[in-house]
Amino acid sequence: MQIVRHIRRAVRAIIPPTLFLGLSVYFGWNALHGEHGMHAYHTQLQLREQALQAQQDSKSEQIVWKRRISSLNERALDADMLDERSRAMLNLAKGGDIVIPYGPHEKLY
Known part of the structure; x- marks a missing residue:
């Protein structure tokens, strides 16, 4: 039982930062390379x-x-x-x- 509790605690400690980091990477990449990102803005200029x-x-x-x-x-x-x-x-x-x-x-x- 105690192993399951440690696994749940580890999962709860790892999943939110991983999701936040994944969203940050996604939005950061789109800010640079996306359809309306910095590279597209430079091309338009x-x-x-x-x-x-x-x-x-x-x-x-x-x-x-x-x-x-x-x-x-x-x-x-x-x-x-x-x-x-x-x-x-x-x-x-x-x-x-x-x-x-x-x-x-x-x-x-």
Whole structure:
């Protein structure tokens, strides 16, 4: 009888701390590795930083494209400069233009 009493006393002394320790380990592991744990939070922060960087890149690209589009407005183009540049690119001249030929090693540009 006394052995049974010692076994019961030992079981009553061991089970509650073991259960408490098991619950503590379970909740601790979930706090770190669970679906809403610290590692998941760190991953979400990295994804947020990537999204903010992508947003900033897209805004800067949008500004560049808006500037390019606004320069295509007909009021933004100077007709004389456009005519001069197109003739230079096409290697053409008007009838009254004076043409000064350059040598083969003397380049204008």
